[in-house]
Amino acid sequence: MQAEIITIGDEILIGQIVDTNSAWMAKELNGIGINVGKITSISDQEADIVSSLKQAMERVSLVLITGGLGPTNDDITKKTLSDLFEMNLVQDDFLFAKVEQRLWQRGIPMNRFNREQALVPDGARIITNNHGTAPCMWFEKDGKVVISMPGVPFEMKGIMQDEILQSLKQHFSTPVILHKTVMTQGIGESVMAEMLEDWEGNLPACVKLAYLPSPGVLRLRMSLLGDNLAELEKIIEEQLSALKKIISANIFGYDDEPMELTVAKLLSDKGKTLGTAESCTGGKIAHLITSHAGSSSYFKGGVVAYSNEVKENILCVNGEDLEKYGAVSQQVVEQMAIGARKVLNTDYAIATSGVAGPDGGTQEKPVGTVWIAVAGPNDLISHRFDLYKNRERNIQVASLNALNMLRNLLQK
Amino acid sequence: MQAEIITIGDEILIGQIVDTNSAWMAKELNGIGINVGKITSISDQEADIVSSLKQAMERVSLVLITGGLGPTNDDITKKTLSDLFEMNLVQDDFLFAKVEQRLWQRGIPMNRFNREQALVPDGARIITNNHGTAPCMWFEKDGKVVISMPGVPFEMKGIMQDEILQSLKQHFSTPVILHKTVMTQGIGESVMAEMLEDWEGNLPACVKLAYLPSPGVLRLRMSLLGDNLAELEKIIEEQLSALKKIISANIFGYDDEPMELTVAKLLSDKGKTLGTAESCTGGKIAHLITSHAGSSSYFKGGVVAYSNEVKENILCVNGEDLEKYGAVSQQVVEQMAIGARKVLNTDYAIATSGVAGPDGGTQEKPVGTVWIAVAGPNDLISHRFDLYKNRERNIQVASLNALNMLRNLLQK
Known part of the structure; x- marks a missing residue:
């Protein structure tokens, strides 16, 4: 099961902010058996949004979009998606009441921008956002799912954890993915590759190995895809114990635990x-x-x-x-x-x-x-x-x- | 002048690392008048690399690629680019000597992986990497430039600063862009925006202002685009002295100088x-x-x-x-x-x-x-x-x- 992530916003493309959302989402999706095949960052422009989304939908069955849902003029994601999926923007009364209440609490009168925040595409499923006023939208077309979420990290994370991850598990029948990362110290990447050549050559086909070097630490990550968790765990155990026979003294931990x-x-x-x-x-x-x-x-x-x-x-x-x-x-x-x-x-x-x-x-x-x-x-x-x-x-x-x-x- | 960035590596797509390279590169490219229109993160797979690069080359004249240049089997960027541009991999003697010396200093014998590190595509310009042994390659085809760099942040940054930014300025005729960043401490973003409302409202049209908050520090960046450097510098001087009248005590430095x-x-x-x-x-x-x-x-x-x-x-x-x-x-x-x-x-x-x-x-x-x-x-x-x-x-x-x-x- 493959997915893609699209992040929308000029602030990423001019280097003003680092996109930390995608890594977080990718990790969570992996955890429920969904692979992220591509992450794309684009600007707040209709043509870019449409072409990137269309291309992604040709490749995969699930596209997650973040950003471009704010109340100001530069945020056009909602309108663009609504046009693309041939839907009309209509007022969501629940969302309207929520926006109204938020403004009232702060003593701010409602203006045009706020009223537009409560508009949603009439054919999309609206997912409750308990962490802000931007709507979260779930679109379906030709068996493909497109989800649009706000770009503010804590809103996006909240919505994913509250509802989306659970809904995705139900909607798609996902395989099991297992990762095991071995933290090592004291051997460089190329020497390690030589030491592990035989072991690596004999890895079962379902195991993918990656060398992840950073200053002072070399992580070895095994990724397994299958149907049966217990079976994958058994394979990991076997490979791990074979690995330990070769580099036992250099392994200091597992799964990103720092030294x-x-x-x-x-x-x-x-x-x-x-x-x-x-x-x-x-x-x-x-x-x-x-x-x-x-x-x-x-x-x-x-x-x-x-x-x-x-x-x-x-x-x-x-x-x-x-x-x-x-x-x-x-x-x-x-x-x-x-x-x-x-x-x-x-x-x-x-x-x-x-x-x-x-x-x-x-x-x-x-x-x-x-x-x-x-x-x-x-x-x-x-x-x-x-x-x-x-x-x-x-x-x-x-x-x-x-x-x-x-x-x-x-x-x- | 538009560019795109492609980052290669499964570790980004499974959320194991956050892609900080792209933001850094985008910012530096902006500084020499090059806009980044799209950032794409893809896996270490030949088909993905080829299709993403081909699409990017259709859209823009410059593509910067990071990652996938390590000595191990999972890193295939060099081979893939070499095939795509119809070049042969040949030994670079300078690079070979460097790899050899590095290994000799650490008392490690050379192996197959190290020897392969010294192979480079025969039609590419090889840019010196003073920060590691992975080659940095500059390809040109049909007026388009494709640059492949290592994904390790300090190597990539070093190469960009040592040579690539300068080479890009020479290769493409870019407009004059001037950035001035004011480092401030002690005032939050929204209070600052209020204090600077009049000053900001009166900025000349050629000046773009960005608020760049990070924990404990708020940077204010003025960006100017024009033809005449002296003129832009004069405008910056005037705006800076107006700014100092408002927040003098909170300014601790300029241009990303840390506290x-x-x-x-x-x-x-x-x-x-x-x-x-x-x-x-x-x-x-x-x-x-x-x-x-x-x-x-x-x-x-x-x-x-x-x-x-x-x-x-x-x-x-x-x-x-x-x-x-x-x-x-x-x-x-x-x-x-x-x-x-x-x-x-x-x-x-x-x-x-x-x-x-x-x-x-x-x-x-x-x-x-x-x-x-x-x-x-x-x-x-x-x-x-x-x-x-x-x-x-x-x-x-x-x-x-x-x-x-x-x-x-x-x-x-």
């Missing part, structure tokens, strides 16, 4: 606390951890030790070692981790010190050189990484590497 | 140093500051004081005050700022303490309550903000508000 949440669960399960001592990552690790609700139960705090003075004064790094080995060294990063664990009074501490770039590199320690240490009750481990030339990427990848070192230690 | 860079410049100009003491912002402020090269010259470090223990032990906050007033209080946040300034030995320090949510709110201090303090050589200021219900938004907006308080103090 810091994997670490958080391990810490919580063991009842242990964490602190950070960051030089080159500059607070990014603390920020990742504290982005999640509940982090205060395992994260006590951190020190962003950007200057050597702070490394010495707060983290008790030896001044002579700083002089002798430099801030980016095994000696210093290990002392930072030990010092953080002590001064923050935590079970574990992670420390980073490196040359993030673009300046500050030397022959011996070029841009991208990063030392990371993890200190625990019975352990002190440290590792040198040779990363990239890009500052943003170095900060991101070093943060993930640091969390991954802690994960490995906690899972030992 | 932390405005603050960085002020600190550098005065030769002053900064430290941070973060509770609810959890390292975000330090991360924003250290995202920029050269920050070590004014930023000495910070303390992420998530637990009360760290507030007491490292920042010397009075334990009785913590007990009496609570961590989210004027007394505590002021002591955090004073303590940070002392322990980090800096001229200025900013401190935050609040209820980021979703839990932890009380009747008196609901989710979104944030206290922020700034301490300087001769000043101590603090302010309570009542922000939002959303954790991510609270962290972001509190960080910007804290930096803005410091900016105001530095500009006093």
